[in-house]
Amino acid sequence: xxxxxxxxxxxxxxxxxxxxxxxxxxxxxxxxxxxxxxxxxxxxxxxxxxxxxxxxxxxxxxxxxxxxxxxxxxxxxxxxxxxxxxxxxxxxxxxxxxxxxxxxxxxxxxxxxxxxxxxxxxxxxxxxxxxxxxxxxxxxxxxxxxxxxxxxxxxxxxxxxxxxxxxxxxxxxxxxxxxxxxxxxxxxxxxxxxxxxxxxxxxxxxxxxxxxxxxxxxxxxxxxxxxxxxxxxxxxxxxxxxxxxxxxxxxxxxxxxx
Numbered sequence: 001x002x003x004x005x006x007x008x009x010x011x012x013x014x015x016x017x018x019x020x021x022x023x024x025x026x027x028x029x030x031x032x033x034x035x036x037x038x039x040x041x042x043x044x045x046x047x048x049x050x051x052x053x054x055x056x057x058x059x060x061x062x063x064x065x066x067x068x069x070x071x072x073x074x075x076x077x078x079x080x081x082x083x084x085x086x087x088x089x090x091x092x093x094x095x096x097x098x099x100x101x102x103x104x105x106x107x108x109x110x111x112x113x114x115x116x117x118x119x120x121x122x123x124x125x126x127x128x129x130x131x132x133x134x135x136x137x138x139x140x141x142x143x144x145x146x147x148x149x150x151x152x153x154x155x156x157x158x159x160x161x162x163x164x165x166x167x168x169x170x171x172x173x174x175x176x177x178x179x180x181x182x183x184x185x186x187x188x189x190x191x192x193x194x195x196x197x198x199x200x201x202x203x204x205x206x207x208x209x210x211x212x213x214x215x216x217x218x219x220x221x222x223x224x225x226x227x228x229x230x231x232x233x234x235x236x237x238x239x240x241x242x243x244x245x246x247x248x249x250x251x252x253x254x255x256x257x258x
Contacts, residue, residue, distance in 0.1 A: 050191040057183060058199045064130075064175040064240060065203060067210040069137065069233050070166060072226050074211055075218040077161055089162040090211035096167030098204045101180060104172075105196055108181035119182055123248030126174030131241035133173065137234025171207060175244060 074093075078086045112122060180196070187193055218226055 093162040093167040094208040100172035104177040120251035126178040127244035130175040134238030
């Protein structure tokens, strides 16, 4: 019991240090993920950092979140906006993603336990939602102007769109939340908690960076390039969703695994 309490304190502290450093880094555009990571490791000690576990969890969470999916939506939503407004919406979306991921890491297990929801059931439900998202992306059309002159003053409306559906559930959706909760369930050592916090920080910074360069990338690719990219990503998202559901079904019905 005392060990679990000590691990939980270390876990919460690790995530707090990571997220705090990430938030401070966003105030300067020149900060890089490398600087954030090295500063964090200097704070907690490199001995507690498992590089292999970091890259494995990072690859999994990046594939699930896939910030590139948000590029067409963000471009359409901010069409005709000034650079300052785009930066504001990108920051709002990123902060929403940060809060969702941190909340999943800190309180996900308690929330599922309160509602008596198993991880396997959560995988199945999350997989269905992610599958619908992937199918929607595969049927997407070229991005069109999401606003006009009459819409420009509606700042509150656009701010809310940056939170939902851009940040939640497009970026920090059930797939990402389920992935974090499942990883937290298996975390036991101090380096596991450090890995979770470091990956969350890295994903939040990467998400912000991608949203900041979304418009230039869209200009280079053009409407056709964006459509092709979106549909390809949609296929990948759908495949990930199927895998999530299969794992959840096998865990719920062990006899089906043969």
